[in-house]
Amino acid sequence: MDEIKITLKEKDIPKQWYNLAADLPTPLLPPLGPDGKPIGPEMLAPVFPMNLIEQEVSTERWIDIPEEILDLLYRWRPSPLRRAVYLERYLDTPAKIYFKDESVSPPGSHKPNTAVAQAWYNKQFGIERLTTETGAGQWGSALAFACKLVGLECKVFMVRISFDQKPFRKLMMQTWGANCVGSPSDETNAGRKVLAEMPDTPGSLGIAISEAIEQAVTDSSGKTRYSLGSVLNHVLLHQTVIGLEAKKQLKMIGIDKPDIIIGCAGGGSNFAGLSFPFVADKINGADITIVPVEPTACPTMTRAPFVYDFGDTACTTPLLAMHSLGHAFIPPPIHAGGLRYHGMAPLICQGIVEGLLEPRAYHQIESYEAAVTWARTEGFIPAPETSQALAAVVDEAKKAKEEGKEKVILFNYSGHGLMDLTGYDAYLSGKLIEYELPEEELQKYLADLEKLPKAEMRKSGKW
Numbered sequence: 001m002d003e004i005k006i007t008l009k010e011k012d013i014p015k016q017w018y019n020l021a022a023d024l025p026t027p028l029l030p031p032l033g034p035d036g037k038p039i040g041p042e043m044l045a046p047v048f049p050m051n052l053i054e055q056e057v058s059t060e061r062w063i064d065i066p067e068e069i070l071d072l073l074y075r076w077r078p079s080p081l082r083r084a085v086y087l088e089r090y091l092d093t094p095a096k097i098y099f100k101d102e103s104v105s106p107p108g109s110h111k112p113n114t115a116v117a118q119a120w121y122n123k124q125f126g127i128e129r130l131t132t133e134t135g136a137g138q139w140g141s142a143l144a145f146a147c148k149l150v151g152l153e154c155k156v157f158m159v160r161i162s163f164d165q166k167p168f169r170k171l172m173m174q175t176w177g178a179n180c181v182g183s184p185s186d187e188t189n190a191g192r193k194v195l196a197e198m199p200d201t202p203g204s205l206g207i208a209i210s211e212a213i214e215q216a217v218t219d220s221s222g223k224t225r226y227s228l229g230s231v232l233n234h235v236l237l238h239q240t241v242i243g244l245e246a247k248k249q250l251k252m253i254g255i256d257k258p259d260i261i262i263g264c265a266g267g268g269s270n271f272a273g274l275s276f277p278f279v280a281d282k283i284n285g286a287d288i289t290i291v292p293v294e295p296t297a298c299p300t301m302t303r304a305p306f307v308y309d310f311g312d313t314a315c316t317t318p319l320l321a322m323h324s325l326g327h328a329f330i331p332p333p334i335h336a337g338g339l340r341y342h343g344m345a346p347l348i349c350q351g352i353v354e355g356l357l358e359p360r361a362y363h364q365i366e367s368y369e370a371a372v373t374w375a376r377t378e379g380f381i382p383a384p385e386t387s388q389a390l391a392a393v394v395d396e397a398k399k400a401k402e403e404g405k406e407k408v409i410l411f412n413y414s415g416h417g418l419m420d421l422t423g424y425d426a427y428l429s430g431k432l433i434e435y436e437l438p439e440e441e442l443q444k445y446l447a448d449l450e451k452l453p454k455a456e457m458r459k460s461g462k463w
């Protein structure tokens with residue numbers, strides 16, 4: 001038997017995060033304020049602590065990971081690199097399928113990699129309470145866990161549809177001492193406004209973000225800040241431990257580089273965490289196909305334009321240059337709750353504009369098919385978000401068989417699905433519905449963006 005669990009020791013954990021902003025051939029467009037002019041770091045100060053804002057705007061290639069954060073991460077890191085030999089056998093493919101197993105963290109996903117870092121930096125800055133939003137509940141539970149470790153209070157606004165579908169996530173947050181409410185809620189102006197207009201709304205990440213930001217910036221003590229689980233540069237930065245570990249692990253078994261890298265992308269953090277250290281290699285000439293995957297119900301990277309848009313529904317965030325379905329987008333209630341965001345990380349969008357990344361969309365039913373195949377071969381039950389990546393992995397493994405090529409596929413197993421079994425119930429009982437965003441609906445949401453500044457598509461033309 002070939003090695004199927006490739007593990008690193010604690011001493012091998014990466015000591016620095018990798019910042020793709022240092023190597024992008026064309027720099028990111030700046031975030032803009034309400035006047036359409038680039039914002040300075042101080043404008044973000046009511047929302048985030050300055051030590052994280054410094055990371056957000058940094059173009060340093062390597063950023064040291066403080067020893068105390070490493071000590072928090074050792075609970076589950078370095079995470080194993082595993083080979084999916086049982087799936088390979090079932091598919092009868094010559095491809096070698098490797099995956100970073102991020103489901104081993106206490107809350108069950110990659111999200112704590114940034115949650116512990118953000119909680120630690122906030123604590124250092126003298127903050128006492130964090131607010132946030134959560135879709136599927138993975139991020140909320142990760143931040144609840146992290147806040148408990150470093151000694152901060154935590155308040156989570158959970159998108160209504162997931163709040164109702166996933167009561168166990170709420171219980172996890174409460175176990176780690178956090179307060180979790182369904183969003184839209186009647187605790188904020190943003191929430192009350194939406195409830196007045198749409199009392200039965202399933203909610204959206206955009207609305208929950210507005211509520212969480214509002215509670216942070218209106219705390220007159222100045223001791224509350226907001227924390228975001230994806231999209232922003234510093235969040236993606238903290239996730240790069242995944243790809244940096246994977247590189248070391250592949251080297252240990254004599255693999256110089258994977259041929260294909262795959263990750264699901266909601267706001268982009270797990271995909272970026274795995275792929276960015278390899279995107280650096282691609283920029284320097286390596287031949288790697290790098291694929292972020294999204295649902296057809298929320299086709300941000302594959303169908304939405306590259307524009308300036310707000311990160312939230314109430315238009316309180318700066319304008320970010322990104323692919324966006326429009327800040328008012330209310331996604332269909334698919335089970336991959338973490339992939340229902342209207343925008344995408346600006347660093348990923350710039351990678352798409354450059355041609356370094358090749359996004360794809362999959363239907364939710366084919367994703368569940370792949371997830372059930374995985375569960376019946378490898379044994380583990382993946383998160384609905386991870387299943388989207390699996391659909392692409394299965395496709396690539398089949399393609400390698402057709403071509404007779406022994407390709408190395410690397411993907412991010414971003415989380416387990418043990419708290420997400422309602423989606424499996426729907427799939428197994430034949431009730432799962434297919435969604436593809438209708439073009440008229442997309443155009444309706446995009447009409448809101450016409451008055452906003454336009455984002456210029458800048459690229460080097462090398463890819």
Ligand SMILES: Cc1ncc(COP(=O)(O)O)c(C=O)c1O
Nearest residue numbers: 138230266267268269270338415
């Ligand atoms: C298990 C899992 N994977 C992926 C995602 C998508 O988020 P991101 O694109 O930031 O990795 C989520 C978000 O909640 C998640 O819970």
